[in-house]
Amino acid sequence: MSEGAWRAGERQCAGCGERLRPEARPDAVYCSSACRARQWRREWRLRKRVAAELSGVGRAVCPECGDSWVAGVDRRSNAVYCSRKCVTRAWRARKETFGERSR
Incomplete structure (x- = not known):
């Protein structure tokens, strides 16, 4: 055999x-x-x-880090940022510029 x-x-x-x-x-x-x-x-x-x-x-690009993904497949179809880390980073940047403007 x-x-x-x-x-x-x-x-x-x-x-x-x-x-x-x-x-x-x-x-x-x-x-x-x-x-x-x-x-x-x-x-x-x-x-x-x-x-x-x-x-x-289907291509989307994160405005914070420049990472790209396929919208609706990798992330939600209306996602703006690639991760929570980028969302937080953008929020902090907006908050700092707003604080400087109000002084």
């Missing part, structure tokens, strides 16, 4: 790569419904990202 022949009947989950149970249905592709849902969400995000990249309208 050739090496690895005992593995010929083993199938792997298309989502996580784990081995499917021996009693799984012959047409089973995923090890669980959670794994199937996780894989579907992963593919959905990828399709959404590709569509946004191809259309060119």
Whole structure:
């Protein structure tokens, strides 16, 4: 018998790569419904990202640090800043300039 022949009947989950149970249905592709849902969400995000990249309208740039992201995929579609850190930094900068103006 050739090496690895005992593995010929083993199938792997298309989502996580784990081995499917021996009693799984012959047409089973995923090890669980959670794994199937996780894989579907992963593919959905990828399709959404590709569509946004191809259309060119999905790009957003953080005014504080210059970081760019795909709006509606990586972050909310109406997000202005890339992170809470940049939001805080911008708020502090606005607060300081306002305080200097009022003196």
